Amino acid sequence: MIDIYQVDSFTTERFKGNPACVCVLDKFPDSKNMLNMAREMNLSETAFVVRDKDEFTLRWFTPTFEIDLCGHATLATAHILWTEGFWDKNKPIIFNTRSGKLIINLINDFIEMDFPSLEYSEVIEVPNSLIEGLGGIIPTFMGKSRENYLIEVATEEEVRDIQIDISKLLECNMHGVIVTAKGSEEYDFVSRFFAPEVGVPEDPVTGSAHCVLAPFWNDRLGNTKFRAYQCSQRGGYVNLELLEDRILLRGNAVTIFKGKLLEQL
The missing domain is CATH 3.10.310.10 (Diaminopimelate Epimerase; Chain A, domain 1)
Structure with a gap:
């Protein structure tokens, strides 16, 4: 059974900020099944995360397709890995993503995400x-x-x-x-x-x-x-x-619920 969580990001209040689903996996299923899960959750993003030794691989899906970068679902995933005991709160989290490595730190009450700056x-x-x-x-x-x-x-x-x-x-x-x-x-x-x-x-x-x-x-x-x-x-x-070419984004997160997906994706 797969652990699933819903988290409100960039807020300290329940039912504010941006909700994301987080699925903690042993390995990634095929993309079609992850997309079906994202459609079922019907949130702007659903994050899927797999540990790989001392780092994690992170992928994000809207209800329509996989995307390259998502801030609030990354923040939600880090929040779950720390609060649910998947990772030591005193250690940064390194996510490998389609947008490269993202380093996440817990700074006092804030989750700090090191993201690439985007040109316009x-x-x-x-x-x-x-x-x-x-x-x-x-x-x-x-x-x-x-x-x-x-x-x-x-x-x-x-x-x-x-x-x-x-x-x-x-x-x-x-x-x-x-x-x-x-x-x-x-x-x-x-x-x-x-x-x-x-x-x-x-x-x-x-x-x-x-x-x-x-x-x-x-x-x-x-x-x-x-x-x-x-x-x-x-x-x-x-x-x-x-x-310079990086952005530090800082925010809070609140877990709304957690549960189990009854069958493997």
Whole structure:
């Protein structure tokens, strides 16, 4: 039987932050079975982890397909490995992933993840369906990073007030879109992330998006340390530090439930 857990990441409160499923395995089943499990859990990401001597191999699946990088499910997996006794809390966790090695440390009450910084570039125009799909917002910056659009707007209120049209966003043929604005005194910036193409209309808190947002806001504010808030309905806090081509993402996690999958995948 397989140990399964559901964890809320980037929060200290139950039912806030971003939920992820974590499956602790002796070995990986085939990808089709892992995808079926992700569909069954019906969360934005399900993480599958296997120990390999003093390191771990980690894979992430949305309900639609396997992805290259996921912050909140990585944080959830580290939280489970430490709190459930799979790994010594005094030792860092090394995950081998499709995005390379990720080193995770427990720093006081925070889980600290060492992730790659992601580049972005400005674009002159975006599809009309993207703007319509975001409720007709007025961008102050338009860009791309890998498979995502990056849109800046003038105010935090504009980010919070977005009502999406999923059918319009699906016409864009992009993984997702990050929308951001400078924050209030409490946060340096806010954001939201929409990815209906991969079965996630809105992701509550997105670690990988902050790997783009940190260098983006470094270019604007000159800071290397940030307090960020993803203002989805659930909401979540991300503490960030930019170190050249790496990002330190720090957050908390809360276990919601644990159980057993009754048959092998």
